[in-house]
Amino acid sequence: MKPKIGIFGLSGCWGEQIAILNCEDQLLDIIGAVDIVDFLGGSSVNDAESRLLVSFVEGSVANAREEAKIRQIRERSDLVVACGSCACFGGVSAMDAPFERPKVIETVYGSNGPIKSWDIGPHRPLSDFVKVDLAIPGCPMETTEFVRAVSALLNGDMPLMPTYPVCLECKMKENECLLVQRGLPCAGPVTMAGCDARCPSHNIACIGCRGPVEEANMASIEQIFGDKELPKEQIKLKLRVFAAPVLDRTEERG
Amino acid sequence: MKILKMAKHDLDFFASVLPAFGEVYAPVQRGKGFVFDKPSAWSEVRMDYTRTILPPKKLLLPPRETTFSFDPDQGFTDNLAEASKPVVLFGVHPYDIYGLNILDRVYAEAKFPDPYYIARRRATVVIGIDFVPDDKHCAGSMNADFVDHGFDIFLSDIGDDYLVLVGTSRGDDIVVKSGCLMQPATEADFAEYKKRSRIRRDSYKTKLELGDLPEILEMEYNSKVWDDFGARCLSCSSCSMVCPTCYCFDVTDETELGNRAGRRIRSWDSCLLRTHALVAGGENFREERSSRVKFRFYHKQRGFVAEYGRPSCVGCGRCVEVCPAEINIITVIETIRGERDGISSSAPASA
Amino acid sequence: MTRTISVDHLARVEGHGGITVVLEGNEVKKVDYNIFEGIRLFEGLVRGRAVEDVTQICSRICAICSHGHSITSLQALENALGITVTPQTRKLRDLAYQGANIESHSLHVFVLALPDLMGHPSAISLAAVAPDAVKLALRLKKLGNTVQEVLGGRAIHPVNYVIGGFGKVPTTDQLLSLKEQLKEGLEDCKRALDVLLTVPIPDFVNEPIRCAALAPEDEAFFFGNTIEILDGTTRKRIPVSDYRTFTNEHLVAHSHAKRSLFEGRSYMVGALARLTLNGDRIQGLARQVMEALKLKFPCANIVMNNIAQVVELVYSVEHALDLIQELFEAGYAAETPVPYEVKACAGAAATEVPRGTLFYSYEIDSKGLIAGADVITPTAQNFNNVEDQMRATVTQGLGAGASDDTIAQRLQIVARAYDPCISCSVHLVRV
Amino acid sequence: MESAAVHQRPPEHMDNPYQPHMARIVRIHRMVPDNYLFQLRFADDSVVQNWEHRPGQFVELSVIGTGEAPISISSPPTRKGILELCIRRAGRVTSALYRLPTNAMVGIRGPYGNGFPVEEMAGNDLLIIAGGLGMAPLRSLLWYALDNREKFGTVTLMYGARSPEEMLFREELLSLTDVDDLNCLLTVDRDPTGTWKHNVGLLPSLFQKATFDPNRTYAAVVGPPIVYKFVLAELLKLNFHKDRILMSLERRMKCGVGKCGHCSVGYKYTCIHGPVFTYWDAINLPEIV
Ligand SMILES: Cc1cc2nc3c(=O)[nH]c(=O)nc-3n(C[C@H](O)[C@H](O)[C@H](O)COP(=O)(O)OP(=O)(O)OC[C@H]3O[C@@H](n4cnc5c(N)ncnc54)[C@H](O)[C@@H]3O)c2cc1C
């Protein structure tokens, strides 16, 4: 019997579900190797109960409904895979806001709208609620990493994810360094690789979409950006777009 | 060694015979930097380049390489044929040739020679040229500013001509193939060479003292300067990626979907990365970033000396160019010798 | 007696939404299209950030339309800062739009909507019986993605679009290779037509639709500075800079998404609206497809939106080929982005993304930081129209004696015919 | 200094040190949970015939498609035909190995490392001290000594495990406690079963049970870091020579053949210069313990 898997989306842009559909060359092989029994984004007939070998979950948890959902997914799955930076780190919706959250909501929706009745909370990574067995970061996750992860999981192995920063891949591609040679605020040194240094390869400074490497030296990179005459608040804003909740945690740890 | 000369204006013609010996890679411009790449026209080749972003090691020990593929039914198929394609590497600076000679020591001459490296090294014609040092080069201090082997041909600028050192019989084949371009060098040419060699030697802006460095490194093993460097280091690994004598690699297996057929891949790794000495169960022999920064310099300037009689650093200046945190061979040696107060927090060396 | 027909969670649409219909006997009391996607507050979050940083953030509003979001955002910033991009940049952006259209339409038509028309719950089960059709769809989808990747550096959330141009323009070799792939794509379009000719198109007789789209100023079908609204037989025009008098956003209690009404009534944007307004521009194979699939205007059958998407898909492949040709004829060369200086300013832009008209506007302060932002997506504009269509569908179903289940089924077909992209609709209004 | 290897040896005639030989798992002996003994036989008979190793050497074990891990050889060179590996389930590769059934194929290359200097040790007394998994490499030395009994003076084994159930090769070692030409001292940290008939206490407590002549004894110590800490102190107290205390180190390894750089300690490579180092080396290699 083919292993049963589920694909779920919480609050996000659907990037990972689209990324899965973007594995055009492997999609039929994947469908051949696994039984996708619960995938609301792709099918109108779904089995929302049965035991799953792997659940791939996109998006952050932003309300009580989603919290219940992720707990239920955890319960029925042997492995929970957080797909994309929203699921892994909170993602863009959890970035630093210019003011306190109620104020932000008010500025977007007005002060006396129907929002009072809405079930809305801050965006949190899955790991704030349940155990996550594997994180495939990226905004969106790379299709190649998804396919590699599926193939390792089918072999019973935990997929190997990069643990090194974007600079390593950037250097492998022999790009001119945007941070050192051009003085641009490139987050490559503290950002998890796996994208093959997409942005620097296009002369664009890395914006950290894959989240921080485990021992990201934020203090040092902030100082180095500071040396490039960037205003302090802008440095923080730039470095905290995709993984603010996780960075907060690292900073608490010291 | 056979020593000839060739008029500079004949270089284009000389270049035209090279493709017969392999796919030609030469220094060309990329952004403000330079890379060894296949030039689309010879006019793109920059004889005056400072240093390439990656050293020639990228061609001999590629960043990511499939060593062999495997199939449960068919066993292993190695990738040596791919590694044996002839290449002409034109325009290599002496320190980079020195870098290759150091890689030879580890990859070709030590116990368990590496067949992939050797296949590539054998398939690669190396044509060296001399260079004008900038403020980041310290090849002079590292005794890597002149090489006596490791190349097939070496070109030295002596004004209107190049002095042509022919290092191997394959190099001589190229000379023969280029017809009557080469002429015997004269006394006057040698004199000119010596004059320029002197000027070159004196033109290094950066001078580092290696004499008792291994001993000083031992003395400073527990020094606080490593903590300072460790606090700044981003563990970005740039320094090791661009280093001509850093050769650590990682090995991973990749499989096809729903199958155990696949490939074994080795890719560049770095001792500055957290996982370099991490073993199962979570023990990490170099947990602190400072211990990793220290290890890198210790290995190059102390360990390699003990093992091979010289440091593995060749003074190319690449880590000086790339480190966002100003941790490089110059700042480290000067700090460790107590000749500078660590690194400043203002603009890095290459603004 | 009151009863409800509800669809708790719409499948095969992007994001989280449901439908609730309240009936009293045969009288339709209420039709609510609910959106309960977590709110994402983009316009609030970009405040105080530097102009060069906001586009990458706004791209994350929607994965499918990420190229559209990026480029519309950039054009709003460029309009504000007074930057004119080069003709080459404009053509390359147009090319990216064709890629987005190819990808989005093939995904929507073949993966999300076609299973409905062929009686399957998903493309997965469709793949078991019609593998060739699914492979064909995947090939076309991949073609669209390849175009987007070459231009934007990534299929989803492009990295290569910047104020004034591109981080790195595609190489000549990349464009040449695209050209070859697009030529093959044209053959696939013909095969797709053969498949579609065998598919029965259900007849949803609905109220006439009010259509809106940008009026193209040149051959770039998806760009323009004027909104055109077709109401019955009259055409009204509004400059994009006055878009708020057109979209008139408001909130409703049952949805996290905002709504639009023009002159108090709903309107439609998207492929069908575009072709209704500008279908006469369509030539070549796309016109043949339009005729073969019997797409005529005005068209009140909302399911024909999918057919309009097929026509656009073919158009986009053809137009992309033309664009590459024109780029080379104009002497294609590597360009760097147009430089700019920041100043206090404001500007708006609109483009036609696969699902309809997308509006962006920004206010920028003297330090180059965002002081205000507004994004109005096609889906948000379509919501009221979808509800109107749903109401008509319920009434029609009740009249024909259809069961509640059948009605629920048909409501979902209506929702999916619109290609709703719910996740992008959740944020909104000016700050 | 001409690079001889580069210019003379054609790679076609070279062994590829990275390509493993296939070997069949002939038996899996589930010694203790998460510590199994795998008996392997090379598929190719000529590899079986030509195989030679020294006690203390290791192999690189591949579960093809998952990866490689360095594993000490537990069987002595004196017993040919079957290669025994005592493996703890620790991570990816070892877990994948644990999922394999008997008769499955794995990849083996090696043997690597220096191993114990058995020629130099010959003629002396032997003290083998193992803590936990340290028994894996030392079992090879133990049996080498027992199979070449005439080459050594007295042979003492001190082995400590946390509890009787966690003692590796327990039956085998218990049967050795009765033989005359081996002083087999076993200890457990604690004995919840109450059935343990031998010493209970930490490893160093065994030192009271034997005497040594430091001038004619080699000590081979392998165990977790804590074992080194206490055992080394005892040995120094007994005036063992620093170059006659031998220890085997574990480091991350990706190649086993002195290239990948991961196993370096100070400036030595564990895979080439080790894994067996003398205590004197250890003092001079700052990172060693
Ligand atoms: C010389 C030597 C002899 C060894 N002998 C034995 C033995 O006899 N029995 C036994 O059970 N274990 C032994 N080990 C330890 C064993 O190699 C590790 O437990 C094993 O590599 C873990 O691999 P993994 O893939 O299961 O774990 P993971 O943690 O998933 O490791 C992934 C990779 O990291 C590397 N790695 C991780 N931990 C180690 C480590 N401790 N040493 C070297 N590389 C590591 C390997 O390349 C491995 O493939 C020995 C190690 C060395 C260096």
Ligand code: SF4
């Ligand atoms: S450009 Fe960015 S990612 Fe690349 S090396 Fe420099 S800092 Fe690292």
Ligand code: SF4
């Ligand atoms: S370079 Fe940085 S921002 Fe760009 S794709 Fe990679 S991780 Fe994301």
Ligand code: SF4
């Ligand atoms: S020393 Fe410099 S280049 Fe090397 S890892 Fe540290 S920060 Fe990066």
